[in-house]
Amino acid sequence: MTTDPAPARRRPTHRKGRATLTRASVGQAALDFLGRHGPAELTMRALATELGVSPRALYNYVEDRRDLITVAAEIFQSEWRPPTLDPAPDRWRETLRAYCHDLRAHYRRHPGMTTLALSENITMARHPVMLRNVDALIGFFTEIGGTGLPPREAYLACMETIRQIVGFVEFQDRPHDRPPEDLDPAELRQTPPPWLREGADDLPHLRRAAEDQHSELPDEVFEFTLDVLVDGIAATAVKRRDL
């Protein structure tokens, strides 16, 4: 069907009916696996079974499980193309918000990735594509609102933004998208929640919040997070300008 441009025949592309493994293909398989199952289920043996090879075969392409997760994380990072940012005074807020929405959606697509990297002490954001994205985001902050932020504050604002998105996905979206299995799904929508049922007479604010149906909708909570982030950065920008 396709016209292959006579590739270098260094390495067979197939073996025993399946495509030959590579470091990249093994990492991609791990990333796909994380989109379907929880991080704890990603074992060398399970991945090997899915690829139709013995567990030992994976060790020809990755050093160990930690290395496997590192490859998956790199592919994960390289897959994201950020929306364009506009530092103009009347545009930077909305484009930054759109940027954050898109980044949140990307992390949310592979819920286990960040937690897994965290628990394995893997340093993320090393992939060239991600480094370029980070550099562009810092550049954006050095120009926002006309005056822009000084270099150091722009760097901090960039890291702050990324950390907030990751934190939101891990601590808000993930428990919401994959609630613990030991409680009934019906129990989730009860108001007030069972742990607030008794002895909550001295917890008036929590009780009121628990009765508010909107309180736990992640999308609405995320808007508040963006409000605080954007306004907080704007205030910092004003403060630095007045110095």
Place this chain on the structure above:
Amino acid sequence: MTTDPAPARRRPTHRKGRATLTRASVGQAALDFLGRHGPAELTMRALATELGVSPRALYNYVEDRRDLITVAAEIFQSEWRPPTLDPAPDRWRETLRAYCHDLRAHYRRHPGMTTLALSENITMARHPVMLRNVDALIGFFTEIGGTGLPPREAYLACMETIRQIVGFVEFQDRPHDRPPEDLDPAELRQTPPPWLREGADDLPHLRRAAEDQHSELPDEVFEFTLDVLVDGIAATAVKRRDL
């Protein structure tokens, strides 16, 4: 030495020379263990060895490993006594900052706790003491700066604050306090870092940030985080007042 007030003798306090196990003592031992070792090292077998019993003995007090971690998390929460907050217009910012510093220090003392609870899908903040703390923090936000925040915004501000602290400890402090073992300690202080060495010609902002010695000091980064958080919440308060 101490005068014991004739306790009810329902249960022996010692057995074979060591104190009798209880659900609380096992949980406390797990929490202590997490202060000394990484979360992955906390195994039923390792904890049993440290307590001088067989692994099976632990199952008389906790249902399984997940339950053990839940108990440890509850003890962890009950151990924190928050500093006092003052919502007065000229005081709320500084007292909120002090509050956040204290909470950060508490989480930092048991680095593995949050990550472990996260990876085991354990819902935190169920302990009565912590619920009271959360309620008080919401109450604080309903009164800040004279006008205060509406109930819903106060609740969101409370959750935002806690999430930011936890996110900071997990994503900033933990990698800094316990760097991955596969790179030399010397490599950490190099400027620019090795992953920025080549092909970084189109990464001017990252390069500049990497040369700035202050960029990676967690305490200074934390001040920026608090700047954004406090100013962001203040801006939200003003916005709501003007509506």
Place this chain on the structure above:
DNA sequence: ACCTGAACACCGTTCAAGT
């Protein structure tokens, strides 16, 4: 060169039996 199968040292958890 790349794979398989067997093995080792770990893990959580359970069973049957001790005291």
Place this chain on the structure above:
DNA sequence: ACCTGAACACCGTTCAAGT
């Protein structure tokens, strides 16, 4: 009532041997 010891099914990883 609470414990031990042995066992089971898992895991990451390695060794020796196949093709």
